[in-house]
Amino acid sequence: xxxxxxxxxxxxxxxxxxxxxxxxxxxxxxxxxxxxxxxxxxxxxxxxxxxxxxxxxxxxxxxxxxxxxxxxxxxxxxxxxxxxxxxxxxxxxxxxxxxxxxxxxxxxxxxxxxxxxxxxxxxxxxxxxxxxxxxxxxxxxxxxxxxxxxxxxxxxxxxxxxxxxxxxxxxxxxxxxxxxxxxxxxxxxxxxxxxxxxxxxxxxxxxxxxxxxxxxxxxxxxxxxxxxxxxxxxxxxxxxxxxxxxxxxx
Numbered sequence: 001x002x003x004x005x006x007x008x009x010x011x012x013x014x015x016x017x018x019x020x021x022x023x024x025x026x027x028x029x030x031x032x033x034x035x036x037x038x039x040x041x042x043x044x045x046x047x048x049x050x051x052x053x054x055x056x057x058x059x060x061x062x063x064x065x066x067x068x069x070x071x072x073x074x075x076x077x078x079x080x081x082x083x084x085x086x087x088x089x090x091x092x093x094x095x096x097x098x099x100x101x102x103x104x105x106x107x108x109x110x111x112x113x114x115x116x117x118x119x120x121x122x123x124x125x126x127x128x129x130x131x132x133x134x135x136x137x138x139x140x141x142x143x144x145x146x147x148x149x150x151x152x153x154x155x156x157x158x159x160x161x162x163x164x165x166x167x168x169x170x171x172x173x174x175x176x177x178x179x180x181x182x183x184x185x186x187x188x189x190x191x192x193x194x195x196x197x198x199x200x201x202x203x204x205x206x207x208x209x210x211x212x213x214x215x216x217x218x219x220x221x222x223x224x225x226x227x228x229x230x231x232x233x234x235x236x237x238x239x240x241x242x243x244x245x246x247x248x249x250x
Contacts, residue, residue, distance in 0.1 A: 047149035058118035094154035098147040
């Protein structure tokens, strides 16, 4: 990728804090780098295989997620947009946030058709710039927050919200974006959106959703999740945007 398409003056950051829910636990928000890729992929794909609703319904495994998410994690590292929240005591990844620049993704796509139809269906629905009013002409005009993953043992401590909030206000690149977009397929992510100042731009009813072949691939998702006691009343995903400059002035 041409280096003029990213910010070369990027400086690593480190923000350490105590958990609001357990003050004895210390965490550090820092970039994840090329050296962290395998650990990030393991944490991300484990979290998605256990709890990402669309993949759960379509039978996407950890190995399948890994094949599709690796290019996005590598692109994220290249663009200095990867963020990890790390347990200071153990070094374990508590939260990872994978984002990428939309203009670069348009110029040099990295989501290619896979051998897994279920994954292609999910990417088709979620991993694109969903708001045509957002013009992404150069690096950091629009950044897509693609994956937010919290490891199971750290859930309930508010770390995902804390990490997202820090990114929006303090990340050396993303806090200066014209807009950051997100697709919340998990209800917990929608709660974080609401608490950190995102605007919901569109709601997609999964029961009514048809893929390019005209198939209603999620028409039974609500009843199936309730049958297996996974999620109650699940039927929507939410698209959102955060505008750092606008939010800073409010």
